[in-house]
Amino acid sequence: MDCLTLDTSCFFTNTVCGRRYTFTVYSVSSGCNSQASPPATLRTEPCNPTSISSAMDCFSNIAVVMWAVSEGGAEYYTATVEHEDGQSKSCMSSSIQCGLPDLRCGQNYTVTVTASNQHCHSDPSVVNTLTTVPCVPTHVVAVMDCSDNTAAVTWSPTQGALSYRAVAQSPRGAISSCESTDPQCTLANLICGMPYTVQVVAVNERCSSLPSHMAEFQTVPCTPEITGVILDCYTDSALLEWAYAEGAVSYTATAQSGDEQTATCNTNHTNCELMELACGQTYIVTLRASDGQCDSFQSTSEKVSSVPCPPQAVVSQLNCLANSARVEWEISSGVDSYTVQAMSMEGDVTGCETDGNICSISDLICGSTYNISVYAVSNKCNVSESAIIQMQTVPCVPEQLEANMDCDSGSVSVSWESSNGATSYTAVAQGNGGYTSSCNSSDTSCQFPELLCGLSYSITVQASDHVCNSADSSAVQLNTLLCEPQNVSAQMECGSNAGLVSWEQGELVSSYLVRAVSPDGHRTQCDSNATSCRLPSMHCGQRYNLTVTAQDGSCDNSNAYLTLQSGRLLID
Structure with a gap:
């Protein structure tokens, strides 16, 4: 290319970047040209860098800018990133890349590269766009939902984030995570009764932020498992036992009957006593563990039948002939069978058993006062005792009966030993001709003043208590005073x-x-x-x-x- 001038300098405008040019000068007259001057050599400025690319090192938060080698002998390159607010950073390199640390998180930067030698700089390259690592989420909070053992995690929105990921871990290595484009998500499938720590990272198309600070939360206590229910028949209570539940600080046991009777107990141990259970009820027993913030899910239920109700309205009726007692009562709740116990003041014990509400007691001792009570019996308990009633048995049969006649008056006196339970006696003299005479006494003797003469009498005594008469005593035979001879x-x-x-x-x-x-x-x-x-x-x-x-x-x-x-x- 040529350049003509009348001056002592000249400009070449169409040079190509990155080329070495040799220049000579000669003078021109109207007819001739001078010889060319000695040559001079010049290299043009380096060409603009091309193939610009940029990427973030997500862990170090260093932006790496890369380019292709520029033609024209570039000796070094300068990469510049500029924020929209005008702030910029640069790095220089003699190779095809350099790194820019400490860029602001979650920002978009424009990236340009210039090539340089000792004399010139190229024009900036075509603009490239760089997005830095998202900012670390802050204000992370985890709140348990006790109803379903999930944790709601929330945080403040961060610049540069397209989405978020929350990761929770227990001391035993169990992991739960959730993702969201909003600044919140819910952690599910958590192990019960465990402390967890949760961290949140912000995510864009290429990088994740560093994890947030740790937030701690405690999952819902594990559901306790009931291992035994033992009914205490004497205290109307039930001892409940269970295995330790992870995460539990305290426990609440509840027993509920079909007619809405309820008993509860609270403890920080693995057993407690359900007190004042209503008699004759079937209770459904459940258990929950608590850590002070959340209650566990309800345990599997267990059934326990309370102590049978004591029989009411107990009455007895004495059979005087058989000296047996018919005992009757109202049917009680929760009863499989009944046991009737009769105990005399002398220590004799007898009774009967039945599935109904009537029972007959035989073999009672005569002339005794019995305390009668009815026990309601279930497959667990037999201590539900009715109120005690008393019953007097049939008086004992009089013994040691003697009869003596006064020969002067013809009067017959009868005596016997006192009978237990007797308040009065009746002596009966039965003549062999069908003639009968009797005498009554509250003592142990009486007299027959006017028995017929000349008869053989069989004399017996009955004891009475105004309710029952005993059986007749053994008879004694007595001949009365002979009649005066007749028709003499x-x-x-x-x-x-x-x-x-x-x-x-x-x-x-x-x-x-x-x-x-x-x-x-x-x-x-x-x-x-x-x-x-x-x-x-x-x-x-x-x-x-x-x-x-x-x-x-x-x-x-x-x-x-x-x-x-x-x-x-x-x-x-």
Whole structure:
């Protein structure tokens, strides 16, 4: 290329960057040109850098700018990043890249590169855009949702972030994460009862920020597992036991019956006692653990039946003939069966068992006061006792019965030993002809003043307490005073000077004795086990007073009286 000038200098405007040019000068006249001057050499400025690219080192937050080698012998390059507010940073390199540290996070920068040698700088390269690492999220907070064991994580929005990722980790290495384009997300699938730390990173198309500061949270306590429910029959309570639940600080146990009866207990141990359980109820028992902030999910339920209700309205009815008791009561709740216990004041114990509400007690001891109670029985308990009622059994049968007769009056006295439970006695004398007599007494004896004569009586005694009579005692047999001889007559046998006395045969008489007494003091007698006898050697002319006595070997004072005139003495 040429350049013509009238001056001593000239400008070449169409040179190409990065080339070495040789220049010579010669003068020109109207006809001739001078010889060329000695040559001079010149290199043009380096060409503009091309293939500009930039990238962030996400971990070091250093921006790396790269380019292709410029033609024209560039000795070094200068990369410049400029923020929209005019602030810029540069780095120089003799190679095809250089790094820019400490750029502001989450910002967009324009990137240009110039090539330089000792004399010139190229024009800036085509502009490249650089986005720095997103800023670290701040104000990270994690809040547990106790209802579903999830954690809501929130943070302040950060520059340069297109999305966010929250990562939580437990001391045992369990990890849960969530992602969101908003400054919040929810962590699920957390292990119960564990402390977690959570950090949040901001993410753009190429980089993630450094993790945020750690936020701590505690997950919902693990659900406790009930290992046993033991009913205490004597205290109307149930002892509940369970295994330790991770994360638990305290526990609350709840027992609820079908009719809304509720009992609860709270403890920081692994057992507690559910008190004052209503009788006759089936309770559903559940358990929750708590850490002071959240309650665990409800445990698997267990059933426990409380103590049966004590029987009410207990009544007894004595069967006087069998000396047994019929006991009846109202049906109780929660009962499998009933046991009736009767205990006498002397220590005798008897009873009966039934699935119903009526039971009969046999083999009661006579004349005793029994305390009767009814126990409601379930498969766990047999201590629910009714109110005690008392019952008096049938008086004992009188014993050691004795009967004695007063031969003078004919009165019969009866005595016996005192019977337990008796307040009065009735003695009955039953004659062999169907004749009956009785006497009553509150003591241990009584008298029969007017029993019929000449009868054999069977005498028994019954004890009574105004409700029941005992069975009859063993009978004693007694013959009453013999009747006076009947239809007694006497006549003289004149030829033998003897008196013939006759009578009717009386009941129970073993023999008869006839005695005769005359005014002159003569006495004679005869005896017989028949219905007559002869009085011998009677004095003549005497009116004898005759006494006929019926005899049985016990009382010989049943007499009949009559007179008999003996014959006169005849003188030839």
